[in-house]
Amino acid sequence: MKDVVLGLVGVGRIGVMHASNIAALNGELNGQGINVELRLTDVAEDHARKVSAGLGAQFLPSVEALIASGVDGLVIATGTGTHPELIRAGVDAGIPVFCEKPVAMNVADSLPVLEHIRAHNGVVQIGHQRRFDAGYLEARRAYQAGELGWIHSLRAVTCDMAPPPVEFLATSGGLFRDCSVHDFDILRWLTGREIVEVYAKGSNNGDPAIGEVGDVDTALALITFDDGTVGTVSATRYNGAGHDVRLEIQGSKRSVMVGLDDKTAMESAEAGIAFPSGEPHKTFAERFDQAYRSEMAAFVELVLGQRENPCTPEDAVAASRVADAAQESLASGVPVRVALVGAKAS
Template sequence: MTTLTIGIIGAGRIGRLHVDNLRLIPQIRIKSISDVFVTDQLKAWAEEKQIEVVTTDYHDLLNDSEIQAIFICSPTTTHATIIKEAAEAGKHIFCEKPVSFSVEETEAALAVVEKAGVKLQVGFNRRFDANFRKVHNLVKEGAIGTPHVLKITSRDPQPPGVDYIKSSGGLFMDMTIHDFDMARYIMGSEVVEVSAHGAVLVDPAIGEAGDIDTAIITLKFENGALGVIDNSRQAVYGYDQRLEIFGDKGTAQADNVRETTVELSTVERVEKEKPLYFFLERYTQAYVEEVNEFISVCLKDSEVSCSGFDGLQAERIAKAAKQSLETGVPVQLKPLVKA
């Protein structure tokens, strides 16, 4: 296979971002895009991006024999169904996280993918950030020795609207799920126990919607190491994305990304720039790299590095965190064997 024809399901912010990034790849033809709301503005945008077909029915993409792979950028509640239908139609699949809000639904979708023999990559874009990937590689190479403690800080610059909160699946499934995946990715070991504490400290409306906006989660890994994740929906100084892994031979850290690395030091103060403001700025190149990998996997018939199994494991940790928050006790995770 030397070229790949793609269909995009969902024309929101992330769907359009993927279109822009896919257009950077010469072997790609984006034939179709579907969205439940097809406006004149969407049609004009699609024409500008040289997308040939705009439709309200994603089945038009699945039934198109020319389309070899699809990107699922629709609401999470639709993911599992579309994955199963796409797999049965023989399409390779890139799906935004999470695969679903239900571990059972995700397992059922992955079983269909396995039977169909198609590729499935889950959109945990942070794995493709150069800084985090460097830390991952250092740990894998043994540069810090045996890992002991992993610390992840992940804080948004401002909370989303309450309507979004109500349909998000909750902080752990919506936001922390990236950190759960990062914990597994960096540590190279499965999580076997989760303990979570949460609070509403940013916006009372988030609590009224049944969610939390601030959390501390502790993890125990199969290799004996420990982890801690801290989340907030509002860091007034910008998008705070840091991690550190400590081992018996040293430590590796990934700091925030800033517009420049310039630091001003005077008699009055030491000053450096704030972190980049939000995820589209912070992870611009990571989004490019993840679609590049997916296209390469499809063209070369190689293995995805962020699979449906990875999506399932992150969901299982998120579910355990919610259970721990509700019960006030740690939750054990039974091991799963990767298919």
Template sequence: MRIGIAGAGRIGAYHAATLKGLPVVDEVVLADALPEAASRVAGELRLEAVPDVEALLDAGLDGLVIASPTTTHDAMIRAGVAAGVPTFCEKPVAAELSSALALAQLERSTSVPIHIGFQRRFDAGYMRARQAVVDGELGFVHTVRATTLDTAPPPEEYIKVSGGLFRDCSIHDFDIIRFVTGSEVRTAYAVGANKGEPYIGGAGDIDTGSGVFVLEDDTVVTFSATRHNAYGHDVRMEVHGSTGDIAVGLDDTLALVSAEPGVAFPAGPTVRSFMDRFLPAYQRELATFVEVVRGERPSPCTVYDGLQAQRMAEACDLSRREGRVVPLAEIPDVEPAS
């Protein structure tokens, strides 16, 4: 099997190494807007590099992995579909909601599978929480708490094109809230502020945010995010039900210090990045995409799924700016595929 990767930055190189390690993948081909970047990563991993994306799509691919900047996702997904190549694209679906809506419509009209990359769906803890909900192990779920705390903010250049904290960071929480609960959002309310790097505020963004969703089944969900959690990368979820509770990320890597006397938990060490935290999940995610390429299963996370997480982010940003509860019905949507 021959898999192409568009984008040879940090996540593209990470995916290239993962795909190289999969027994069913024979060849990995890299391309980047900066050909020297693709050549460098290909040289380090002993892979093939081509000069540009056009050459990549002409390279006899069985599958395409898009790890290029968000602003390129729309065009790259369309190019993969037009070439008839099963396509994996890192979140979010597109930089603009209008483009994500159009891509969701495209997905309904094509037989080419599209897989949107939300790796938490493949994390052992989140999968266990999802199964607990499906099996009724927790009774009825009434409260969910989701948290993503990054160790440090990205560079200014990234912030300018990130789409903001909710669209870039919290969107992972938004997708996994839908995945674990199996329910959609009815209303959203969010707040945020910037107390750190001036360039974040200068871009109209925030470095810390929090909010509340009420789901269609009346579950109350809180979420929080920050760019400043120097003690470690802290990603967690709590799911509370009428007969049980379960937590994701509650282990010795937890980036907290207990204030209780004599308590040694968590023992540490903490993890420093999302790639450290989710390495096994990324490996499962790309192994699953290979199954999609081989026609062994449908996409486990469609453009429609990615659109719903993006709509949640749009609602939160609108709520933050206007200081009000936002019904999700206000955010444009498409009908799910039958």
């Protein structure tokens, strides 16, 4: 039996989800001769102790104590502002790191972290869970196998059912950095192409407080790839029908859609059409439940040296660069070349 000890930092909403998945993962991997142990810490000690007790995990009083306890891998599920420091701590300890996206709030803050990882030969997996979703995996396979022909357009949609607290939005970096960065990442990953230009627009028709903290509740970006292919990436905080994440890939031979099933938060306006007929997803955690589980299983394999890194810091920074360009275009009202954002950050 191989023992893998994972140390989790942060037990907020997504941290608790990861903790639960790690606990469930242990049962799944036992049959493969792998025993996964969870240790965790959080500055909210009382809450962290309750979470650890509920999952049979060990609580440690600090990040330093967690790392010193001899964990084999570090899982970072804290606020974005803490990511750089915690990534460095894990890399300096010589252990593989899993960190929720992004590396840092923007490209300028991410590049020094990237340099530190490279200088110390660090192993860091960034959490872009859509890479593990069955629909996106199949769409990528079909595209790379040539079954779709050449792609003439793509349309990515990320719709939250309701906005998160304004306190979160005030420090989120904006709708493109918080939500659409997942679409930018998956489009690069699926097509193997770079996004070279972004032209973004946004609006606020919901809670005025969202605009007061400098964000928008709805936005759309027209993107251009390095081969001239065009696409759109849209997001909203107010999709009352349900949590809706889809990707349309329109090719010269075939067109496919990720996220089109009985839980799609959309209704047909055509007479006699009952599809979709299921209950729509309510949250991102529900929509990507299996993807999150597979993502953490992949990190265990990475810790054991059994696979390549499925989402590198370089991948994450490339997606963040596009998100930065989108935020800049949203503010300026003009198209922004993605390469210039990287050049300015350098």
